[in-house]
Amino acid sequence: MSAAEWKRRCEEQWSLQGAPMPDSLDWKSVYEAKPLGRNLLRNPAPHGLSKDTPPPEPELPEEPTRGPPQFQPDGDFSGWTTSTEVLPYDTSGIPEGAVICELPQHSWFTMEQVVDLKAEGLWEELLDDFQPEIVIQDWYEESQLHKSIYQLHVKLLGADKSTVISEHTVSPTEDLSTYSHTWKEVSHVFSGYGPGVRYVHFLHRLKNQFMMQFFSTVFTDSSVIVRPTKTSSS
Structure with a gap:
């Protein structure tokens, strides 16, 4: 097909009527990259789980296992940059003089990715002038290991990867009074964020616990x- 035909196909595919679509772009490459409407994160389910099925119940052995502490969950985390922060023991609420046999030790497991929007097929005029909605979604297990088990921090970055144009942070507190053990959704829509966005920095942290054996909070x-849409405020 001709360049004009590829451009028209892109316009029809994503309903981009009214969005800037300069003739200088290689519209065939844009069409094949499918930058709009698809998940731009790599390896979105490292634990091999899906929000459409309940999270697995923790397996409790008949006898406690003994061995070196574990602070990082199992999984294929390719595509993610990971790090672990082991937290100090929480001794609050323990009466003075009480005999302590063992305390749970918690850790934060951090996973992050940086999405290069132009490398994924988006173009500057679309990001700067049209400013399509950038939709963030995540699902984490209500593991009830602690009152704080999940954090999310997403930033829209400029071309230098350090200028923060817009950001969104979530740090919920869990209700430990009722056991539910379900998936919990976290979502946010960036719109009207202004020109200059070139990268999305996605970071979330999940809390794990080690007490004779390892218990993790998983996500998927x-x-x-x-999305090829924008709000009226954009």
């Missing part, structure tokens, strides 16, 4: 999706 179906 993380996503960063650019």
Whole structure:
């Protein structure tokens, strides 16, 4: 097909009527990259789980296992940059003089990715002038290991990867009074964020616990999706 035909196909595919679509772009490459409407995160479910099925119940052995402490969950985390922060023991609420046999030790497991929007097929005029919605979604297990088990921090970055144009942070507190053990959704829509966005920095942290054996908080179906729509305020 001709360049004009590829451009028209892109316009029809994503309903981009009214969005800037310069003739200088290689519209065939844009069409094949499918930058709009797909998940731009790599490896969104490292634990091999899906939000459409309940999270697995923790396996409790008949006898406690003994061995070196574990602070990082198992999984294939390719595509993610990971780090672990082991937290000090929480001794609050323990009466003075009480005999302590063992305390749970918690750790934060951090996973992050940086999405290069232009490398994924988006173009500067679309990001700067049209400013399509950038939709963030994540699902984490209500493990009830602690009152704080999940944190999310997403930033829209400029071309230098250090200028923060917009950001969104979530740090919920869990209700430990009722056991539910379900998936909990976290989502946010960036719109009207202004010109200059070139990268999305996606970071979330999940809390784990070690007490004779390892218990983790898992996540699944993380996503960063650019939708070919904008709000009236954009």
